[in-house]
Amino acid sequence: MFTKSLNKLIRFDKRFIDILPIKTLFSAFQKVIPLAIINVYLHLALKLIFDPSAIVPAILHIRIRMIALSQSITILTSAFDYLLLALVAALWTKAYLEAKLDDLGFSKDELLPVLVNFALALLYGFATFTYSNQSAIHLILVLLLTYITNLSYVYLSKWTKGLLTDFGFAYLFWAAIVLASVAYLYSAIPSQINQGSFNGFFSMNFFSHWYGLALTAFLTPILFTLGFAIPTDLTTAATDLSQVNANLNAVYQAVMATLPYPQNPYSVLTTSILIGGVGSTLALTICLLFLKSRRLRRLGLWSLVPAVFDSNKILAYGLPLFFRPLTLVPMVLAATYGALVTSFFIKVGILRPTVFSVPSGTPHLLLSFFASQTPFDAIIVTGIILFGAVLIYWPFAKAIEKEEAYV
Template sequence: MFSKTLNKLVDFDNRWLTHLPIKTLFAAFKKVVPFVIINVYLHLVGKLFFEPSALIPTIFHVRLKLMFFAQNLQSLTAAFDYLILAFVAALWTKYYLEAKLDDLGFVKDEMLPVLVSFAMALIYGLTTFTYANQSAIYLVFVLLVTYLSNLSFVYLTKWTKGKLTDFGFAYLFWAAIILTLLITLCSIIPSQVSQASFNGFFSLDFFSHWYGMIITAILLPIAFFLGFAIPTDLTTAATDLSQVNGNLNAVYQAIMATLPYPQNPYSVLTTSALIGGVGGTLALAICLLFLKQRKNRRLGLWSLVPAVFDSNKILTYGLPLFSRPLTLVPMVLASTYGTALTSFFIKVGVLRPTVFSTPSGAPHLLLSFFASQTPLDALLITGIILLGSVAIYWPFVKRLEKEDANGSIK
């Protein structure tokens, strides 16, 4: 039964990859992987050493007097994030238009639409970036406007039968319209959306029950698959939720008090569904280390340390995880499995929920150990979740490698 279902999923994945927009997008993703690796490790250095309440200085009680360097590193990594998006948009435009216009029999210089796509990604960054949250990047928005821009260029070329001069006034007017529309659209995006902060929403009573956690665990990988930014309330700002504050107040009044909200996003999702990033992708990085193909092992090696600290950006571009059916299914299964197991152990009283704040950069792998009143039990359950997630990912990863070896995935 499982084998037949997996075969159907692989067939669907292969058909999905043959669509020109997806095929050229994945080619653009893989082209920027070296830049992504540099970007991720710069983020990791800042996260561990230079951010306020960074992990290493907090643990070893040292103060790094490099504020100027820290501010510059933060600015550099933020700019790098959007520069990578701009490279992806530009490369995708180049690959897509080359193939599409060739199929239509037109010979055009794609430099102008490539520059427009590059500029659109940078404009998106300039209009939505805040230092409060560097991670709220909606990949779906950048790719959607890039694709619509590409389509409009193709239709304009078809309508004029390819007779317009490259970089002529008509095409320049087209570029001006595209950029003006984008600036207008970015200016009306609500700040709450651009910062991916929905504290009031995730503080609702619905997210204090196991069913709320399960539904969220299923939807998070799907949202990630579609290119939406994951709410910061489930990652870096989880301790700001009202349920977490209620639990913390109860503990301050009595050490082993009955907590009013034992199941909440911080005690369940952050500690189980997000180990290694959305979909529990630390397990995916571990699986890649044991594959036969050298490039897969190398990808797993590069992504392992960042995945320990909950960044799956290298995997997102390298496999990729975005818009890939074959990776979406195990992400949903691993996320749901970890959430259900943690909810169960909290419900039966085996595990005390996470209640305390941890230093910035503390990995979700050790979050329950650091922040729970039953640290050893929490560490054991986290280990069980990780092993189970590896078992979930393994058959999918093996099949992905097989399809890669057969030449189905370029």
């Protein structure tokens, strides 16, 4: 039954990635992998060393007095994020329009739409970047606008039968309309969406029960795969939730007190579905290390250290994880499995929930060990979750390797 379903998924995945927009988008992802690796390791250095509450200075009991340098690196890494997205948009535009216009029999210079979509992505950076906290980058928004822009260029070329001069007034007017429309759209995006914080929403009682947490675990990889930024309340700002504060107050009053909200996003989701990134992708990284494909093993090696510290961006561009049915299914299964296992052990009283704050950069792999009142039980449960996630990912990793062998 499982083998039959997996084979159907593989066939669907092959058909899906052969669609021209998807095929050219994946090609663009592949071309920016070296830059994505540099970007990820720069983020890692900031997260572990230069952040004011980073884990390395906290462990070594040192204080790095380089506030100006930390701010400069923060701005640099944020700019790099948007630049990477702009390069994807530009490369995708070039590859897609070359193929599409060639099929239509038009000989056009794609430089203008490439520049327009590169500027479109950079405009997104100017519109959404904030110094106070990390902006939430919604990949889907930029890629959707890029695709609409590409379609408008194709239809304009078809309507004029490709006779307009490449950089003539008509195309320049088209570019001006596109950029003005996009700039207006970006200015209308609510700041809450840009910041990716929904504290009041995740503080609802619905997220203090296993079914609410299981549903969130199920949906989170889907949103990530579609290019939406994951709310910071599930990652870096989980300790700000009202349930977590109520639990911490109870612990301060009595060390082993009965907690009012034992199951909450911090005690369940942050410690289980984000090990290595959304969908517990540290398990996928481990699987890649044992494949025969040299490219996939190398990808696993490059992504191993970032995955330990919960970044899966290298995998997201390298496999890719974005818009890929074959990687979405195990991500959903692994995340839901992790949330249910953690909820079960908390429910039966074997595991005490995570209640304490930890230094910035603490990997989710060790979060429950440092933040729970039962650290050794917590690390055993984390091991069970990671082992189960590896078993879930393994047949899909083999399927990806087999699929690449026939490309």
